[in-house]
Every structure is written in C-alpha cells, then in structure tokens.
Amino acid sequence: TSYLNVVPPEGVPLALWLEGQRMASLTVPAVALERERRALRVERDEVTWRQVTELGRARLIALALQGPIRHGHTLLNEVGTITASEVRAFHQSFYGPARAVLTVVGDFEPNAVVAAAKRYLDPIARPTAARGTSRQPPPQTTRRSSSLVHRGAHRGGLAYGWAIPGREAPDHAALEIAGALLAGGRASAVHRQLVVTKGKALQVTARSEQLSGIDVLGVSVELPRGIAPHDVAAAIEHHARRLGQRGPEPAALRSAQRQLLTRRLAELSDMPTRTHRLAECELVDGSAEQLVPRLARYDQATAEDVRRAAARYLVPQRSTVVESFAVSIPATPGAKAKKSKAKKSKAKKSKAKKSKAKKSKAKKSKAKKSTKPKGKRPARRPTKTGGSSKR
Structure with missing residues (x-):
C-alpha cells in the first residue's frame, strides 16, 4: 500500500x-x-x-x-x-x-x-505482528482458461498470458523483451499478422505486472465485431513457439530493448512514479539501489537469452487464456413500442412537411402564372437612322 x-x-x-x-x-x-x-x-x-x-x-x-x-x-x-x-x-x-x-x-x-x-x-509504538510469507501458486502443468460475457459491450477481447519468474529473476528482462517482440507495438509479430495482414484485431499490447516472486506476462487483444477470441489465440501461440525455436532478429531485438528502456525511463521521469518505484525496491527487494541494475538488464540480454527464456516459459502448458465475449442487450417490449411510436411520429412529421412543401410550391407556381402578360405585344416599327429623304 x-x-x-x-x-x-x-x-x-x-x-x-x-x-x-x-x-x-x-x-x-x-x-x-x-x-x-x-x-x-x-x-x-x-x-x-x-x-x-x-x-x-x-x-x-x-x-x-x-x-x-x-x-x-x-x-x-x-x-x-x-x-x-x-x-x-x-x-x-x-x-x-x-x-x-x-x-x-x-x-x-x-x-x-x-x-x-x-x-x-520514532516515538510511535512498533507493531508486533510478524511479516507474512509470500504464497506460491500450485505448479501448472496444463493450460488454464476462462470466459467472460460482457452485456452491452461493443467488442470482445482476448487475454493470453504466462506465469513467469518475478522481476528479481535473471530471466525476467529477457521475457519482457520476448513480450515486446510478440505484441509490443506496430512492428511486433502478432500485431503485423492480426492487425495489419488479416484485420482480425484492432489493437494488440503486451505487458508484465512487475511482481516479485512470480509474475505474469500477458498479451491483450482488442477484437472487432464478428471475430471470436479463439480465432486469434493460435497466432499468439505460433509466434511464441517460433521465438523459442529461432530467437529474435538482431534489429528486432535492439528495437525491443530500446522500447522497454525508454518506457521505464519515461515512467521514472514522473515524480510520483519514481517515488513509488524507489519505495517498492526498498521494501520488496531490500534496497532501492536495485533499480538501476534492473534497467541495465534490458541492454545486457542477448538473442540467445530471449530464445532460451521463451522456449522455457512461453509454452502452452504454462499459459492462461481468458476469452471475453460481447453480447448486445435486447430491447424491452416497452422500449420497442416507444421506438415504434417515435418512428411513426417521425414519419408523420416528414409526411406533413412534404405536403406543406408541395402546397407552397403549387402556390408559387400559380402566382408565377398570374404575372404573365396576356396576348401579344404589337411589333415595334423599325427606326431609320442616317441617309436622305425626298419631299
């Protein structure tokens, strides 16, 4: 707290x-x-x-x-x-x-x-309660899944994640880089496939919760209407497996490292966030001096570190999937009757407006006809100019 x-x-x-x-x-x-x-x-x-x-x-x-x-x-x-x-x-x-x-x-x-x-x-009495021990989750040997139904939501979504070592672990920086390579921006693999190429997603993001002991690396996908969550889960699994087999390209690795380091430094430029991060390191990790070495791990991680960490932790048996479905709220009978009444009233007003416009147009046409002269004007005799005349 x-x-x-x-x-x-x-x-x-x-x-x-x-x-x-x-x-x-x-x-x-x-x-x-x-x-x-x-x-x-x-x-x-x-x-x-x-x-x-x-x-x-x-x-x-x-x-x-x-x-x-x-x-x-x-x-x-x-x-x-x-x-x-x-x-x-x-x-x-x-x-x-x-x-x-x-x-x-x-x-x-x-x-x-x-x-x-x-x-x-200093004069305040010290509490006597012992510090609690961190609780470890049970070992995970198979995928965990859940589904949510959101009434009235416009779009569905998918949350796909893995349980990974906490932020103090040596592999944590490499796993954060793996998350950035998968779904950390427009150049990431999942974004290119789902958003750019196939149009099956509106937005793809990746983040870790920065927890100690055990952490969660998650990929969130915002889906357009008509796309089911299970349609995009296979793409995340495919690119995670490929990253664990081949590792990242040098240019992509460097881009992900810069992206993460820039994000962390931007967070620390905010004074409240910097205050919280320093206190967190002191309280949880034992020393606020751990903050700088943790930032340096992003640059120190190699392509092999990322490949090895992805192959070990970003696997289906350690994954968790949450599918979110959007369900429209059906209109009540009273709302339907009200809507039908409003529609009829609107049609009636539109009909009256058209009738009024038609009458106004007919009136103008009649007035225009009454102003026209009746019969033909006599032809004007030509006038001669110049020349000579005889008496």
Whole structure:
C-alpha cells in the first residue's frame, strides 16, 4: 500500500507530522467507513470492472497466480463486510514505521528530512505482528482458461498470458523483451499478422505486472465485431513457439530493448512514479539501489537469452487464456413500442412537411402564372437612322 503526498519543500516536516499522527492512532467513525466503502466500489466499478480489456486482464492474473493475488471481485466483497473493529485491529498490527519505507523525491534538505522523520516517527509504538510469507501458486502443468460475457459491450477481447519468474529473476528482462517482440507495438509479430495482414484485431499490447516472486506476462487483444477470441489465440501461440525455436532478429531485438528502456525511463521521469518505484525496491527487494541494475538488464540480454527464456516459459502448458465475449442487450417490449411510436411520429412529421412543401410550391407556381402578360405585344416599327429623304 502506498500513500503519496505532494508538498513544497518547507511542507515536508508538516507532512511527516501528519503521517506520524495517522500511524499513532486511527479513529474509524461509521460514517467515514461507509464513505470509504462506497468510494472504493465506485472507483473500481467505473475505472476497471466495466472495461472489457481490464476485466480480462484481472481474470488472467487471478487464474495464472492461483492465490498470491486475489481477484478484484473477491476484494470488493470483503470490503462490504469489514467492520470498524477489524480496521483498527489491522492498523495496530501492521501499520507502523517498522514496516514502512519513507521515500522523498525532489528539492529538499536531506538532513532536515531525516531529523523530522526521527522526531515524529520514532516515538510511535512498533507493531508486533510478524511479516507474512509470500504464497506460491500450485505448479501448472496444463493450460488454464476462462470466459467472460460482457452485456452491452461493443467488442470482445482476448487475454493470453504466462506465469513467469518475478522481476528479481535473471530471466525476467529477457521475457519482457520476448513480450515486446510478440505484441509490443506496430512492428511486433502478432500485431503485423492480426492487425495489419488479416484485420482480425484492432489493437494488440503486451505487458508484465512487475511482481516479485512470480509474475505474469500477458498479451491483450482488442477484437472487432464478428471475430471470436479463439480465432486469434493460435497466432499468439505460433509466434511464441517460433521465438523459442529461432530467437529474435538482431534489429528486432535492439528495437525491443530500446522500447522497454525508454518506457521505464519515461515512467521514472514522473515524480510520483519514481517515488513509488524507489519505495517498492526498498521494501520488496531490500534496497532501492536495485533499480538501476534492473534497467541495465534490458541492454545486457542477448538473442540467445530471449530464445532460451521463451522456449522455457512461453509454452502452452504454462499459459492462461481468458476469452471475453460481447453480447448486445435486447430491447424491452416497452422500449420497442416507444421506438415504434417515435418512428411513426417521425414519419408523420416528414409526411406533413412534404405536403406543406408541395402546397407552397403549387402556390408559387400559380402566382408565377398570374404575372404573365396576356396576348401579344404589337411589333415595334423599325427606326431609320442616317441617309436622305425626298419631299
């Protein structure tokens, strides 16, 4: 869990004092607890669970890890049953300086920040609960699959992924490069086949969750109408198998390395993201100094490293597939009657408008005829100019 505060340099001591007060004691009024429950439900529902791609990705992670990370719907159900006493007990057991990492990024005086942290955080009692151990998923020997039905969605999707070693593992960088080669952009193999050549996909992306211990490398495919998810899964398997057999081309490898390194550096240029990444490395990996060597692994990975990692981990028996189907919502009888009534009313208005235009046209034609002169004008006698006349 991360808490982020953006303050001016002179406001750092005040922010540390507020954090110390929050760690030392916590009051949970019933009104505040219900407000937080409602806010969490709305945020998760609007931002994540109504999006086909994100819901498929969440189900993919839950299936691939089988326990280390619980599914989002399970968490939402638990939020609805948590009591204020349970929140206070969790706070007293786990929420304290001994289990936290303080990260400060930006323009500040280091000695002043350290002094303020000791002054406001050291007096707080240390929680006694032992740190939990990471849960490992059961061994996977066959493909795991699931399907989702999205009522009212316009398009379907496919989430295809593999369980891979965590971000601290030596093969993790090579597997990220393999993901970029498969579906990391317009030049990737799956994008060229499904989007450019066959037109069976609208968009193809690849990403890893950057988890420690065990991670998930996933490929997400956004499908147009009329294309079933199983129609594109074979293309992902084909290119993953081919990458494990032949390895990447030198130019493609270099492009994928630059792409990943550029993305990670762009993330770190954002101050909140850099703060979170440094704290994450310190808390999970034991030292924030691991961040720079991890970035260097992208350039150090060779074509053979990528081929070997793909052949070992990107195989069908370690894969997880989530198919998302879009189903249109049928109109209710009342809605159909309303639509038919509106259609008739529109046709009636259109008919009246045409009749009015026809009458107006006839009226104009009649007025035009009445202004025409009756009979023929007498011919005008010619006028002679010049010459001579006789008397």
